[in-house]
Amino acid sequence: MLRHLAIRQMAVIDELELELAPGLNVLTGETGAGKSVIVRALALLCGGRASADMIRTDSDEASVEALFEDVAPEWLDRHGLPGASEVVVRRVFSRTGRSRAWVNGSAVSSTQLAELGASLVHIYGQHEQTALLRPETHLDLLDEFAGLQARRAEMEQAYSAWQAAYRRWRQALDSAGTVQGRTELLHFQVAELQQARLVPGEHTQLQAEREKLRHVEKLQRLCGESEAALESAETNVVDLATRITHALGEAARIDPExxxxxxxxxxxxxxxxxAAFQLRRYLDRLEFDPERFAAVEDRLALLSRLARKYGCEADDLPDRLEELERELEALQETASDPQALREELHRSFxxxxxxxxxxxxxxxxxxxxLATRVRQELRALGMREAALQVEFRRKGTEELARAAEH
Structure with a gap:
């Protein structure tokens, strides 16, 4: 309950302090006296937007302060603010656009101020009653009167769950053929690549082996010449280096330099x-194997054909196989059983x-x-023949009924 309101340097008000008594308080005055300023001040305490045009022309800032009694302490406890059943709310705003707020002396954010204000003050404007003429507000008013917000939220959640179940069921039916076709194709592709027994880097290795097999004769000639140059009787480079080593070793004993x-x-x-030893070993192993050469050519042809088919480099075929296996596994895991989805839809319905x-x-x-209470209030106001009648109409049942038929 609002007990005290203080306004300073706001619009036409220099300083104003109001003490409000329990029950109905009526503020009257001619146009321009400042009645609307008081309402705007209360709106500011509820987190409303402040602007520089609200400040008196001869001042740089304005302030509003109010004392509320019989306030539920839960909000204060939840936000760690001091106080019991009394709450003092203060707000100061300047021409620079800066705005600050306090609750019982502790600074609060604009969000916290708006949250608290919503529980302290309800402002009804001049034409507020016209909201009763809008049918879209009637259900909200009735649910608020009856305290059915939690049950309504439960209904909205259940309805959303039903809609989601219905969409999943329809998608499963619509995509069943597409998913089956894709699954069959993936089964074939995975089997084909698995049958190829792919090895990472195999294509590059086979290309190198083919190049070697193609030039066996040239390799034998070049390596043979090199090995002969190193160890032949005429040009034995190793023996020559041995003699030089002995000679320089003897010279080094004379001159350590x-x-x-x-x-x-x-x-x-x-x-x-x-090097001569390695060349001998290499030449001993080096020979042309026509069967191996044919096998390498066939394997390279297979890998090249698969690479073209699956749109990747030949050495990337193992990675491509893994991608297809993952996609197939994902499709199999997410493949929905229409009957199971139908049962889920029935449960949610x-x-x-x-x-x-x-x-x-x-x-x-x-x-x-509600009708009884409103009738009593109207009679107390002298409108004995007036009455409130609430009429219910079904909405959304057609959609549910159509879905239930499936």
């Missing part, structure tokens, strides 16, 4: 000896129907109570 040079020749001799029936019954009882 030659030690590093002798070491280099020794290393070269060791490397050339190792039954739940909607039960909740809707209970909500409708509660609304009809509340409507009778």
């Amino acid at each position: 030659l030690t590093a040079t002798a070491d280099l020749v020794h290393q070269a001799r060791t490397l050339m000896s190792e 039954t739940q909607v129907r039960e909740i809707a029936h209970a909500l409708s019954q509660a609304r009809q009882r509340a409507a009778q109570d």
Whole structure:
């Protein structure tokens, strides 16, 4: 309950303090006296938007402060604010656009102020009663009167669940043929690639092997010449390096400055000896195998054909197989059983129907109570023949009925 209101430097008001008594308080005055300013001040305390044109022309800021009694302390406790059943709300705003608010001396955000204000003040404008002429507001008013917001939210949730179940069921029916066709194609593609026994990097390795097999004779000639140059009687480079190593070793004993040079020749001799050994081993293994060459050519042709078919590089075929396997697995996991979805749809429909029936019954009882109370109020106002009648019409039942037929 609002007990005290203080307004400073706002519109036509320099300073104003109002003490309000319990019950009905009436503020009267001629046009321009400031009645609407008081209403705007209350709106600011409820989180309304402040603007510079609300401030008096000779001031840089304005303030509004109000004392409320018999306030439920739950909101204060929830936000960690001090106070019991009394709440002092204060708001200050300036021409620069800055606005600050406090509740019982503690600063609060605009969101918190609006939340608190919604529970403290209800502002009804001059033509507020015209909202009663809008049918779209009638159900909200009845549910608020009867306290059915929670049950209505339950109904909305159940209805949304039914709609989702209906969409899933329809999608399963509509896409059954497409999904089946895609699944069959994936089964074939996965089987084809698995049958190829793909190995990562195989195409590159086979290309290198084919190049080697194509030039076996040339490799034998070049490597043979190199091996002969290293170890033949005429041009035995290894023996020559051995003699040089011995000579420089003896010279280094006389002049240590030659030690590093002798070491280099020794290393070269060791490397050339190792190279000659490796060449002999290579030549021993090097031979042309026509069967292996044909197998490599066939394998490369297969990999190239699969790469063209699946739109990727030949070395990427194993990755492509994994992609297709994942897609097939996902389709199999998400493949919906129409019968199971139909049962889910039936369960959600039954739940909607039960909740809707209970909500409708509660609304009809509340409507009778509301009509009785309004009639009593109207009679107290001297309108003995006036009455309120609540009429119910079904809405949305056609959609549910059509779905239930399936």
